[in-house]
């Protein structure tokens with residue numbers, strides 16, 4: 001995927017790419033002092049798996065609370081085995097206690113339009129095209145365009161035309177505030193940016209922050225991770241899986257990233273349990 005813009009030499013070099021970038025900026029933690037205070041207050045003992053991550057321990061704790069399976073009632077299962085059993089049984093609501101917050105950049109508005117359709121267990125904050133001037137916005141160029149040189153010029157001409165139109169609309173309307181029916185300059189700016197963005201391509205790069213819980217991410221990977229014709233979704237799915245799996249391997253041990261013949265990733269769910 002490439003960055004488009006109006007450049008002297010015309011078509012941009014293929015190396016100038018806009019790729020999805022995912023930043024894991026916050027994660028769930030467990031307060032062991034408070035957990036101990038709870039256990040003491042109930043006269044319980046929890047035999048923890050020392051190697052489990054905070055996210056994994058949190059899920060186990062929530063699961064054990066449902067059955068008060070601590071102390072003498074605790075089976076000899078490790079954290080990994082316990083979580084695998086929970087997921088196998090479909091007792092996945094306990095996975096909702098663990099969440100991560102990400103910032104995602106280098107993706108198209110077309111992609112985020114699909115992403116935000118995931119309503120349950122996801123929260124979003126996205127770069128506004130009404131408050132932010134998009135004159136310098138990058139464009140996400142699908143790799144299938146790059147692989148077909150005859151299409152690159154067509155693609156560039158089209159997005160450059162859109163960018164020029166965007167800027168022209170903003171410039172012309174920008175000088176017509178006095179004639180407008182809107183009294184506030186701030187609202188006028190919102191109105192003219194809204195008008196200008198109507199000519200922007202769906203490939204316009206955007207940035208989005210999102211928080212998602214482990215159950216919702218499993219569902220997302222399940223239905224979005226392996227759609228062959230949706231490369232952007234597969235790229236993001238693979239980045240997402242790699243990050244959450246580092247933090248909570250037991251919660252995602254039944255997913256893996258494979259490589260397609262063209263080198264792009266695909267996320268496979270090895271069993272069919274989800275949601």
Ligand SMILES: Cc1cc2nc3c(=O)[nH]c(=O)nc-3n(C[C@H](O)[C@H](O)[C@H](O)COP(=O)(O)OP(=O)(O)OC[C@H]3O[C@@H](n4cnc5c(N)ncnc54)[C@H](O)[C@@H]3O)c2cc1C
Pocket residue numbers: 117118119120121219223224227275
């Ligand atoms: C291959 C593919 C093609 C698609 N094509 C289109 C398309 O052409 N047009 C289009 O508009 N969308 C399309 N979508 C988007 C799709 O319909 C979903 O909106 C999107 O994938 C989010 O999935 P979800 O509803 O399962 O997720 P979430 O909104 O996160 O919901 C998670 C789960 O919660 C439950 N749930 C959520 N809301 C309700 C509810 N109101 N009632 C009952 N249960 C609920 C369901 O079990 C759901 O699976 C497509 C998705 C895929 C994967």
